[in-house]
Amino acid sequence: MRKKLQKQIDRLMVAGASSVDARWYPVEETSQLLMWNGNLKNASSSRESGVGVRVLYKGAWGFSASSNTDNLQALFDKALDNARVAAKRVTFPVRLAGKVPIRASFTSPNRIDPFAVPLAEKIAFMKELDGQLNRTGVTQRICELIFMRKQIVYLDSEESEIEKNIIEVFPTIQVMGVDAQGESHSRKFSPSLTGATRGWETLDPHLFSENAARIVREMNEVLVADVCPKDERSVILLPGIMYLQTHETIGHALELDRILGYELAYAGGSFVKLSDFGELRYGSSKLTARANATLPNSPGSFGFDDDGVPAQDNVLIDKGLLVGAITGRQMVEEANDRIGKKIFSGSSGANRATAFYRVPIERMTNINIDPGSDGSLAEIVKNTEKGIILDGDKSWSIGSNREQFHFATDIGWLVKDGKVTRVVKNSTYKGETVKFYNSLSAVGNKSTWEVRSVDNCGKGQPNQIMQLGHGVPVCRFDNVTIGE
């Protein structure tokens, strides 16, 4: 198959293409188990294979994909035809940043292949957890396990040949209950990624048992809690919401294709301008953010992106100053050209596609906040006069340029004079992105830092769902509006 693909790539280059690549997925498998109130509502598996072809012709992309690999010539010709039509409307001819051809492979670190674990064993794991969640106050119990396996072979006209074998595991447990006013509340748990691997072995029964008891207890506290006050105070975001804050207002805002206007027709742009790099005080000096695709255990680490560029660890925001973006090969060249200077030195290795039938676009890797020097959660609380601790990603909504946001969380704990006073329900907070990050007044140390995985980040048209990660500490922001 590889030889057949390379032959077609060579043929299109002779036909006038300036770049051709093919991604062959010999196999992609997903397995999903959903147990709801003890009922195994969903036990499903899926399998797919196919080839996606990307052709650059006279500065324009064409793409074609099919699960039928019997007629590769027609598939490649279709991609070239699509590029030929696209070349009729070009304003900035696509150029690709340089790279070194790579012949290599990447295998995600796993000790136990989840697809080798018997279905009955997986269900027994869920049944045990469901029993532990079945406690007073709980009206809905949800256990979900998602497993993914991808084998991807990448070849291009620059003599790269890369094989990736990636396994991911996404477990979640959740409880819901109804308060005296008839309103539903929930609490959930997805483990942070602590080990060096990402297979079935990461599902630690003791960890899940501890957290099953915790989320039931906390949800019951929410059910009898007062409503979150509406005022202005410090918010202390635990990793269970800080990851999403980072995702929406740093990650998506710093995708270079979004900054350049390539997502305007759909989920919107970014308030960030090219002239902001090296100039914009994105946050306080306590904020250092990076795109690190080299963490061993996270779905944001994949060895090589779908441009064939190696995974990297790049600083995005350095002590509050905006310095970097999430990039692939194409956008780097266009951005440098548009601003008339070299603000990006090359691809940051972040161009990925969700499946063989989708085209690669700029995607987050692991968008992390570096741990700080403000101690543990207890120490941050101790140094907070009037605040609220928030956790749980109940709701998120972002302005069309990521310039403002509104988040609702599963739980809040009010803080007064350095002490936690009581739990509140229906906790929300909102803000303007740059003002918010410049109010960052405390960043927790390594003890508060957790890597959270995301299995469902949507972007692009046709839409693509991507898996990635966020390593974040506890963070405190001042003068934030809550309770709306």
Add this chain to the structure above:
Amino acid sequence: MKEQILQVLRDLRIYALSKNVEATFFYHEEESCLMRFANSAISLNTNEHLIRLEITAYDKSKHASYEMITDLNKLAEMKQGVDIAAEMVKHVQPLNYQPTVPVYPETFIDESVFDAALAGIASDERLEYFNQAVAGLETDEIKLSGIFSSGVNTTAQINTRSEHLQYFKSTDAQISIVLSHITLKWEVIAEQSAQKKTDLNPFAVRRDLTFLLERYRHDAPQQLPLGRYDIVFGSAAIGDLLTMMNYIGFSGGSMKRGFSFIAGDQVGRKVFSNKFNLTDDPTRPETFPFQRDQMGISRKPFPIFLNGIFNSFTWLQDDADEFGASPTGHTVMHKSLVLGGGDKEAATLEELVNLPRENDLLYIPFLHYMNIVNPSKGLITASSRFGALLLKKDGSVAVPYNVRITQSLLDIFGDRLAWLSRPLVVNNTSMSYGARNPTAIVLPAFLQVNDLEISHSNSTY
């Protein structure tokens, strides 16, 4: 092709029966084309031809599913899928209710919403549509973005309980055209939905864009003071609100799981304004309808709200099985929602702007990134986007920066609902996640809600 699809399904049924496997088969084929524009260029021109087959095996109160992307000529691979699903179902645990396996009383073939001309539309024609829609509107600073998504969607079903099949084939197109200022960052949009090629009208899109551009190019934007406004929502915003209501409002399963703002005892009671009439109407071709659901239930117009009174929850078969409810024919990939019109003669933005008005009106055509803050209260939050206008009572028009609303659907469609347009339009609500599933809602071009609070007001775009 149709006969080949049906024959493959018949062969799979025979194979499953020969293995004593109780099974349902769901076939989905899409031929999708998407031309995407950005920065006034074609940023992507793509084709995908994908065939998905989902096999669900049943064993008394157990079920398990296996889905594959495959080809019609790979019958052996599909039969392996039957074996895999059959093996899976052995190991899953029983449900505490009995899932219903469909029995189709007759073979049902529906190609009434397939249009060969739209199916055959070429890349060059899509490009020409865009060129006509934005002719003369682009400048060095005003750039074009958007999509022209079109395709053919074929679904077919069979099961081991009967030899009959169901087969649906449709065509669809979804067009969004955005013009945005590269430094000022404002954006205006016009959209169109098509079920057949003759629905395509680039000049109507151009009319809307031209009207908005006149305001956005020449009027200085302003930050609106926080407070309460009379708001006119455009069709895309209304479509988003109804889509959300479909999820946290009248879904029986959501209600039973505590994820709805409508309680079980509210059937027959007034929930919304008496101006609010919502029907699931599979007779409307603009909605890419299914006249039978996946259980074989014949689908007829189904009133959900009549004069604001809640008529019925809609039930998926699985939810009905679990909660002991009667199925309502809503085990479908999408409903065919139709929101009835009112008495206001406003079909276009120009007509809206020219309506006499007693108060300032905030026009919000599009709600960006809507999410649920509190499902039990129907509380949602979203920002305005794409061409909001402040229609002042003196007849003038101003351009506002975007604002955020955090409001309950009960308030939006309740007694504050002032009027709805009489003319109905089609809002294409298709998402391009996963398998192609064209959806659209028929709804009034505009509706006005009085006295809604804006909770955030941008000082820039």
